[in-house]
Amino acid sequence: MRTRDGSIRRGRVGIGMITALVLLTTACAGGGTGASSGPLTSVNMLTTVLPPVLDPRQSSSLASGSLLIALEPLVRYDNGGFKPLLASAIDAPDPTTYVLTIRDGIKFWDGSPFTAEDAAFSIGLHTGADSESINAALFAQVKSVEVTGDDKVTVSLSAPAPQFTAGLAQIGMVSKAFYDKNGKGVGTQDVLNLGTGPYEFATFTPTREVTLKANPGYWGQDGPAVQTLKLGVIGDDAARMNALQSGEYDGMLGVPLPQVASIGRLPGMRMADSADLSVYKFNLNVETKPWDDIRLRRAFQLAVNREAILQGALGGNAELAPTIVPAPVMAGLSGEEAMRAAYTKLGADIVFDLDAARREMAQSSSPDGVSAEVLVTGSDPTLALIVQTAAQDLAKIGIKLTVREVDDQTYYSAVYFGHKTEGVSIDMFSGSAPDASNLPLYVISGANAVTTGGSGTNISDYVNPEVDALLDDSQKLAVDDPRRGAKLIEALTLAQADVPYVPIAFPKVFIAGREGLDTTSLDTFWWMTQWPQALVKA
Amino acid sequence: MASGPGKGVSRTARGSAGPNPAGPALRFLVGRLLGGAAVLLVVSFALFALIYAAPGGAEQALAGPYASAEQRQAIRETYHLDDPLLTQYGHYLRSLATLDFGASFLMREPVTVSLARAAMVTLPLLLSAWGLAMIGGIALGLLAATRRGGAVDRWVSSTVVVAASTPMFATAILLTWLFGVKLGWLPTVGSGQGGIDTLRHLVLPAVAMGTVLLASATRVTRSAVMDVLDSDHVTFARSRGISSRRILGNDVLRNAAVPIVTQAGGLLIALTGGLVVVESVFAFDGIGSLLTQAIGARDVPVIQAVTLALAAAIVLINLAVDLAIFGLDPRVRRGRGRG
Numbered sequence: 001m002r003t004r005d006g007s008i009r010r011g012r013v014g015i016g017m018i019t020a021l022v023l024l025t026t027a028c029a030g031g032g033t034g035a036s037s038g039p040l041t042s043v044n045m046l047t048t049v050l051p052p053v054l055d056p057r058q059s060s061s062l063a064s065g066s067l068l069i070a071l072e073p074l075v076r077y078d079n080g081g082f083k084p085l086l087a088s089a090i091d092a093p094d095p096t097t098y099v100l101t102i103r104d105g106i107k108f109w110d111g112s113p114f115t116a117e118d119a120a121f122s123i124g125l126h127t128g129a130d131s132e133s134i135n136a137a138l139f140a141q142v143k144s145v146e147v148t149g150d151d152k153v154t155v156s157l158s159a160p161a162p163q164f165t166a167g168l169a170q171i172g173m174v175s176k177a178f179y180d181k182n183g184k185g186v187g188t189q190d191v192l193n194l195g196t197g198p199y200e201f202a203t204f205t206p207t208r209e210v211t212l213k214a215n216p217g218y219w220g221q222d223g224p225a226v227q228t229l230k231l232g233v234i235g236d237d238a239a240r241m242n243a244l245q246s247g248e249y250d251g252m253l254g255v256p257l258p259q260v261a262s263i264g265r266l267p268g269m270r271m272a273d274s275a276d277l278s279v280y281k282f283n284l285n286v287e288t289k290p291w292d293d294i295r296l297r298r299a300f301q302l303a304v305n306r307e308a309i310l311q312g313a314l315g316g317n318a319e320l321a322p323t324i325v326p327a328p329v330m331a332g333l334s335g336e337e338a339m340r341a342a343y344t345k346l347g348a349d350i351v352f353d354l355d356a357a358r359r360e361m362a363q364s365s366s367p368d369g370v371s372a373e374v375l376v377t378g379s380d381p382t383l384a385l386i387v388q389t390a391a392q393d394l395a396k397i398g399i400k401l402t403v404r405e406v407d408d409q410t411y412y413s414a415v416y417f418g419h420k421t422e423g424v425s426i427d428m429f430s431g432s433a434p435d436a437s438n439l440p441l442y443v444i445s446g447a448n449a450v451t452t453g454g455s456g457t458n459i460s461d462y463v464n465p466e467v468d469a470l471l472d473d474s475q476k477l478a479v480d481d482p483r484r485g486a487k488l489i490e491a492l493t494l495a496q497a498d499v500p501y502v503p504i505a506f507p508k509v510f511i512a513g514r515e516g517l518d519t520t521s522l523d524t525f526w527w528m529t530q531w532p533q534a535l536v537k538a
Numbered sequence: 539m540a541s542g543p544g545k546g547v548s549r550t551a552r553g554s555a556g557p558n559p560a561g562p563a564l565r566f567l568v569g570r571l572l573g574g575a576a577v578l579l580v581v582s583f584a585l586f587a588l589i590y591a592a593p594g595g596a597e598q599a600l601a602g603p604y605a606s607a608e609q610r611q612a613i614r615e616t617y618h619l620d621d622p623l624l625t626q627y628g629h630y631l632r633s634l635a636t637l638d639f640g641a642s643f644l645m646r647e648p649v650t651v652s653l654a655r656a657a658m659v660t661l662p663l664l665l666s667a668w669g670l671a672m673i674g675g676i677a678l679g680l681l682a683a684t685r686r687g688g689a690v691d692r693w694v695s696s697t698v699v700v701a702a703s704t705p706m707f708a709t710a711i712l713l714t715w716l717f718g719v720k721l722g723w724l725p726t727v728g729s730g731q732g733g734i735d736t737l738r739h740l741v742l743p744a745v746a747m748g749t750v751l752l753a754s755a756t757r758v759t760r761s762a763v764m765d766v767l768d769s770d771h772v773t774f775a776r777s778r779g780i781s782s783r784r785i786l787g788n789d790v791l792r793n794a795a796v797p798i799v800t801q802a803g804g805l806l807i808a809l810t811g812g813l814v815v816v817e818s819v820f821a822f823d824g825i826g827s828l829l830t831q832a833i834g835a836r837d838v839p840v841i842q843a844v845t846l847a848l849a850a851a852i853v854l855i856n857l858a859v860d861l862a863i864f865g866l867d868p869r870v871r872r873g874r875g876r877g
Contacts, residue, residue: 052644052835060602130612137604188647189655205823206645206652207831209728234727234821238711242726243821245719409594409836416603417594417610432604442604455606 071172334485675755
């Protein structure tokens with residue numbers, strides 16, 4: 001799929017030995033990989049993350065883009081909703097009980113049937129307080145998973161969980177017999193895994209590359225779109241550019257924001273964008289002095305020039321965030337009108353006003369100024385850019401921020417798990433399910449504060465019983481009840497008034513693909529879809 | 539490490555090597571092996587202590603950012619991450635004594651499997667880069683030294699300065715752009731699927747690594763050969779009418795071999811140090827990438843295994859160099875030291 005500049009005179013290139021070596025080893029070289037003309041038979045895509053093991057317990061979110069086309073889920077995400085896949089029906093006789101009907105006639109690649117036992121086993125991998133699954137948080141309310149009929153699985157919850165179906169769409173179904181046979185070896189390079197999907201695993205290099213081949217005996221109508229599919233991760237920016245430019249890869253799912261412009265300019269490369277279920281935000285820990293003072297937190301918010309951050313650090317590849325839940329996700333639940341009214345008001349409350357900021361600062365517990373070190377991780381260079389941009393204005397009112405780059409685990413340990421920062425942190429929090437309650441439950445629910453023994457995703461340790469009551473109420477309503485949206489908006493409004501965080505922007509997701517690939521229909525949840533079909537339909 | 543060629547060693551000198559070298563050689567070998575084992579022990583404990591003190595643990599990588607506190611704690615208990623440092627290290631040493639290197643937390647396979655797989659990718663890369671640097675370096679060094687002050691010498695000397703001054707990643711990016719992107723002759727990333735494909739994937743990283751070190755090998759060879767060419771025994775040989783070719787083979791190369799072999803070991807160690815950068819730039823799935831990933835995930839068994847393997851390799855390279863010099867230099871065999 002690459003073009004070659006015929007005007008280059010090979011004779012001038014290289015010196016003696018190097019050229020000879022190159023010529024020798026390239027004697028039987030082909031062109032780039034991928035398709036050339038006619039129907040595509042293979043597609044090679046770059047992605048941002050791949051799992052260390054081909055096992056749903058060790059793969060979540062974007063990494064699962066390589067798994068869910070092979071280990072199919074019970075329900076498939078489709079255009080903002082969910083449609084039955086390996087389950088033919090999902091009934092909820094009451095808010096804490098789900099009865100799953102397993103579709104008849106489905107077979108794994110090895111020809112063995114997919115049964116209710118397999119479904120119950122696959123869900124059970126992610127349940128229990130001591131689960132080693134990275135997806136356990138999605139199933140925290142699951143009390144029991146039982147086979148209650150030849151094709152029935154009944155899941156009992158300890159409390160209503162409107163996101164349960166969204167959780168099911170994120171975990172692939174596996175074979176109990178295969179797991180029993182291979183034990184701890186399941187998902188490793190030598191054993192791989194067994195699923196029912198249109199693609200079978202072919203080769204695997206942990207966290208680096210997954211190749212899949214078409215499953216000729218696929219049970220469904222929507223069969224494999226290409227014969228071979230490769231997903232790869234390249235961490236180095238220059239190497240990533242080279243791999244796309246040389247044609248070794250045909251596109252990228254989730255282009256890093258700093259590379260959007262350069263990759264978008266590559267000849268023949270098309271870039272599509274969509275809203276992400278993520279938010280960049282400053283977190284102000286209400287339990288850490290002097291940030292326990294709301295006046296200081298207000299002064300901080302007033303002195304953050306979000307527009308400058310949006311245009312500078314984020315290169316315009318995002319939208320200003322009036323709160324922490326992206327507008328389309330909230331509109332899907334509360335209705336467009338209710339969302340717009342609430343978001344307009346929330347956005348109007350976050351203004352950049354240095355004079356007002358100085359007044360708040362003067363009345364705060366730190367009138368002479370305050371300083372804080374803000375940790376960032378190199379795996380998202382945008383974090384440092386945001387802090388550096390904000391620091392310029394914050395310095396004008398006496399808040400001095402310094403940036404320290406650390407590795408991922410040090411960052412996660414301090415910012416998410418231990419809350420061992422100096423009170424100010426920056427993060428890009430990504431939701432784990434396309435439900436409007438997903439982000440609020442993580443970010444402002446008291447149950448997720450470290451001070452209450454929670455997971456720590458409530459980075460500000462913000463605990464407000466009123467907010468918690470509203471969040472609890474929202475969970476008791478039906479999954480698509482607009483009143484859930486109203487409760488969530490009320491909770492977000494209450495929380496925002498206490499300034500435990502300053503929402504900055506919702507980044508966009510960018511997907512690049514060569515001519516012949518259609519990336520326009522892939523949104524931020526591409527990894528939950530049958531994305532190869534969408535990609536090659538053009 | 540070895541010193542320069544000194545006053546020179548001729549064939550006649552080799553013939554009167556003196557006492558049986560087996561005794562000192564054995565003592566030397568045993569001493570080196572014991573020293574190496576002590577180094578490995580110190581390295582393994584230092585690593586353990588550093589990982590123990592580092593923020594974050596494997597439970598974060600395993601359970602992800604949404605994990606509950608209970609879930610993280612359960613994982614820490616499963617892998618005994620809350621045990622005191624010495625207890626954990628004691629467990630580790632006991633396992634090592636039974637040749638059990640443990641299993642990767644992240645990849646769930648024995649670390650020996652991960653290590654062997656990565657080594658199969660890295661070893662060909664190291665050896666081809668090293669071979670390129672040494673063969674090319676010796677050839678260019680000889681060429682320059684035997685044409686001292688001439689156009690060839692000036693060209694070689696100035697070219698190697700440029701190559702040596704260029705950072706490895708810059709050479710890598712330049713080569714990739716030229717041969718991978720512009721000309722499309724070679725793949726720019728990945729380590730290949732075996733056979734000719736693997737060979738093709740090997741070329742650019744090997745050339746990138748080898749080019750930088752080619753310069754060092756050239757300089758050392760040139761200087762060593764010129765030293766020997768200036769020595770009295772070469773002048774004497776010339777005065778006896780011995781042909782240049784024979785002098786080069788019998789006297790010059792033999793005497794210049796000691797610094798060249800020493801340099802060869804040093805280059806191999808330097809290449810090992812550059813693995814992380816080169817494997818990152820070329821998305822190579824070797825030892826460097828394995829180590830980077832393991833450190834990122836606090837995958838203690840893998841970090842330990844990779845680091846110990848690298849440390850052991852360095853100890854063995856140094857030992858091999860010393861043994862080679864032992865064989866090459868009769869003064870060392872006679873126990874008169876190497877400066």
